Amino acid sequence: MSFERTQEKLKILADAAKYDVSCSSSGSNRANKNKGLGDSTGMGICHSYTEDGRCVSLLKILLTNYCIFDCAYCVTRKSNDIKRAAFKVQEVVDLTINFYRRNYIEGLFLSSGIFKSADYTMECLVAVAKKLRLEENFNGYIHLKSIPGASDELMREAGLYADRLSVNIEIPTEAGLKKLAPDKNRADFIKPMVKVKNEIIQYKAEKKLIKSTPKYAPAGQSTQMIIGASGENDFQIMQTSNYFYKSFNLKRVYYSGYVPISYDDRLPKIGSEVPMLRENRLYQTDWLMRFYGFDVSEILNAKHQNLDLDIDPKLSWALRNLHEFPVDVNTADKRMLARIPGLGMKSVYKIINARRFRRLNWDHLKKIGIALNRAQYFMICDSNQFERRDLSAEKIKGLILQNSTSKYTKTLSNQMSLFG
Amino acid sequence: MQEKKLIYDGTFDGFLSAVFYVFEHKLNAVSIVNEFVVQNGLFSEDIIITTENEKANRVWTGLKSKLSSTGSFQLYYTFLSEQAGVENILLDYMRYAFSKSDKKIDKDFSHPSVLKIAQTAKMVGREKHRMEAFVRFRLTKDDIYFASIEPDFNVLPLISKHFERRYADQKWMIYDIKRHYGLFYDLEKVEIINMDFPQLFDFTKTDSDYFAKQEFEFQRLWKDYFKSTNIESRKNTKLHIRHVPKRYWKYLSEKQPD
Numbered sequence: 001m002s003f004e005r006t007q008e009k010l011k012i013l014a015d016a017a018k019y020d021v022s023c024s025s026s027g028s029n030r031a032n033k034n035k036g037l038g039d040s041t042g043m044g045i046c047h048s049y050t051e052d053g054r055c056v057s058l059l060k061i062l063l064t065n066y067c068i069f070d071c072a073y074c075v076t077r078k079s080n081d082i083k084r085a086a087f088k089v090q091e092v093v094d095l096t097i098n099f100y101r102r103n104y105i106e107g108l109f110l111s112s113g114i115f116k117s118a119d120y121t122m123e124c125l126v127a128v129a130k131k132l133r134l135e136e137n138f139n140g141y142i143h144l145k146s147i148p149g150a151s152d153e154l155m156r157e158a159g160l161y162a163d164r165l166s167v168n169i170e171i172p173t174e175a176g177l178k179k180l181a182p183d184k185n186r187a188d189f190i191k192p193m194v195k196v197k198n199e200i201i202q203y204k205a206e207k208k209l210i211k212s213t214p215k216y217a218p219a220g221q222s223t224q225m226i227i228g229a230s231g232e233n234d235f236q237i238m239q240t241s242n243y244f245y246k247s248f249n250l251k252r253v254y255y256s257g258y259v260p261i262s263y264d265d266r267l268p269k270i271g272s273e274v275p276m277l278r279e280n281r282l283y284q285t286d287w288l289m290r291f292y293g294f295d296v297s298e299i300l301n302a303k304h305q306n307l308d309l310d311i312d313p314k315l316s317w318a319l320r321n322l323h324e325f326p327v328d329v330n331t332a333d334k335r336m337l338a339r340i341p342g343l344g345m346k347s348v349y350k351i352i353n354a355r356r357f358r359r360l361n362w363d364h365l366k367k368i369g370i371a372l373n374r375a376q377y378f379m380i381c382d383s384n385q386f387e388r389r390d391l392s393a394e395k396i397k398g399l400i401l402q403n404s405t406s407k408y409t410k411t412l413s414n415q416m417s418l419f420g
Numbered sequence: 421m422q423e424k425k426l427i428y429d430g431t432f433d434g435f436l437s438a439v440f441y442v443f444e445h446k447l448n449a450v451s452i453v454n455e456f457v458v459q460n461g462l463f464s465e466d467i468i469i470t471t472e473n474e475k476a477n478r479v480w481t482g483l484k485s486k487l488s489s490t491g492s493f494q495l496y497y498t499f500l501s502e503q504a505g506v507e508n509i510l511l512d513y514m515r516y517a518f519s520k521s522d523k524k525i526d527k528d529f530s531h532p533s534v535l536k537i538a539q540t541a542k543m544v545g546r547e548k549h550r551m552e553a554f555v556r557f558r559l560t561k562d563d564i565y566f567a568s569i570e571p572d573f574n575v576l577p578l579i580s581k582h583f584e585r586r587y588a589d590q591k592w593m594i595y596d597i598k599r600h601y602g603l604f605y606d607l608e609k610v611e612i613i614n615m616d617f618p619q620l621f622d623f624t625k626t627d628s629d630y631f632a633k634q635e636f637e638f639q640r641l642w643k644d645y646f647k648s649t650n651i652e653s654r655k656n657t658k659l660h661i662r663h664v665p666k667r668y669w670k671y672l673s674e675k676q677p678d
């Protein structure tokens with residue numbers, strides 16, 4: 001391949017792909033076979049980190065940034081005056097293989113602008129994955145974007161070579177989508193998702209009967225929503241998220257704070273702050289839903305439509321539900337331990353393990369590495385020293401905020417000053 | 421009673437042979453020391469331990485029957501930390517394990533040696549993962565993908581499997597320049613090797629005398645990629661450095677000045 005040409009294309013097409021925040025390379029189970037190249041059985045490794053602290057584990061590029069659509073929130077939109085480029089299938093294959101061999105990456109994340117038609121674009125993406133698997137015996141990770149509107153046959157083929165498939169719904173509500181991408185419709189996004197979901201179910205059923213059933217998207221599917229581009233509140237966003245997790249068995253929903261890239265007055269102005277803190281709070285909520293046994297309606301509902309920015313959603317829930325506390329760490333079940341503010345699941349397991357040997361007091365808890373600065377207000381242990389003052393929620397919040405300098409305080413004060 | 425000092429050859433089997441000796445002679449006042457760090461003991465009696473695989477295996481098998489699988493790998497990881505005095509903490513841990521019938525002592529964090537070993541093993545594990553992530557192979561003129569590392573702990577034995585599984589169809593070498601040995605995979609098996617490098621060999625430079633021509637191109641492309649994937653308006657240097665501590669930068673091609 002010609003080095004200069006490839007270099008130029010890589011710059012353009014990596015730049016255009018960076019707004020997709022997903023970079024996960026875990027959850028697959030593709031082992032190295034026939035002494036080929038690569039293995040995706042592990043956890044997925046971050047080989048580097050961007051200067052904004054995001055994991056770099058995949059070569060994340062667009063096949064092309066030519067696009068026939070004009071979605072307002074997207075740099076690749078037809079009406080945007082930018083340099084365009086397109087990779088050849090072989091170029092992407094060469095880059096992937098050579099980066100992989102040097103241990104730069106776990107694999108490829110290939111997306112694309114839509115050129116000619118959805119099917120034509122999807123066909124090209126599939127061609128890259130197919131070549132990597134069949135000609136190069138590549139067992140690294142492949143994440144392909146499902147192009148909205150692509151046919152079922154192509155989606156079926158895509159899943160045979162890819163570890164993960166994703167369709168970004170981008171805009172959390174249909175109304176928002178109508179406003180910002182009038183020539184797109186929700187149904188086109190849903191269609192490939194349904195197909196992939198059904199294929200995965202079918203694969204799992206067949207696999208039980210016939211061991212040699214070819215793998216189908218072993219790392220499942222994911223989606224992304226842009227936050228802060230179209231005026232939705234957190235309640236709407238998390239409801240959509242919950243719906244997608246439940247209806248399509250998604251592995252992950254990603255939340256991506258909108259990075260202003262356009263003068264279009266339907267959107268936040270260029271130069272306005274990326275809502276990173278809000279994005280973080282949404283991820284925290286997502287975790288509470290998936291790993292901490294919370295129902296989304298406990299955290300966000302008609303009465304609480306937005307997450308607090310100054311405290312995390314678990315603390316916020318606890319302060320609204322003080323009647324559930326204090327929790328006795330020596331007797332409480334896992335579910336309640338997980339609800340104590342400041343305790344992560346790791347700490348929960350540490351407590352459950354350690355209390356098998358003895359009743360735990362504050363000292364034991366400190367020794368096994370439990371951070372108490374938040375948790376102390378919400379728990380009791382084998383000690384007669386505990387928070388006795390009958391503190392109000394406001395008071396506890398004040399004490400906690402006083403004693404913690406959140407890594408987001410700075411961002412927060414910037415964002416707060418907008419309303420000041 | 422005078423303390424006995426057992427001196428072993430620095431290998432894991434050597435260490436386990438020393439442990440065997442401790443149990444065989446029912447020693448209490450004892451410390452186990454690596455021959456590379458031993459200092460003249462005025463107040464102790466030195467005993468040189470010969471490494472015997474059979475004895476080592478007996479201790480190891482015994483331990484495995486007493487420990488959960490997490491417990492035994494934490495033990496090995498901690499040994500590889502090479503930290504001063506770590507042998508005696510390991511010995512204390514083993515004694516505790518042999519005295520209990522519960523296999524789950526590795527979770528009893530209120531025991532000081534258990535906690536220490538869990539913490540040390542975690543540090544070693546983190547270094548292992550970092551090496552799996554930050555190793556950067558460079559293609560040499562004789563078609564070997566070469567990487568040099570300087571890990572804080574002796575993690576080569578821990579990463580061997582990972583690279584063998586992943587890079588089964590290319591020759592590769594990972595060299596620990598601090599400990600002067602490396603792993604070499606020749607398309608068949610991984611071997612431990614020692615190498616002499618030219619005197620002024622600079623491990624951080626890609627020299628065209630040794631490295632293939634396309635190596636320079638791919639390093640350039642990777643660096644460009646790394647740059648384009650950054651989102652300026654989200655810059656967060658503190659977070660960045662927490663993920664990639666500065667001491668690792670010299671080996672990362674994307675971090676080299678243009």
Ligand code: SF4
Pocket residue numbers: 067068069070071074075076077078112113114
């Ligand atoms: S179709 Fe995709 S690439 Fe094209 S403008 Fe819309 S979001 Fe961007």
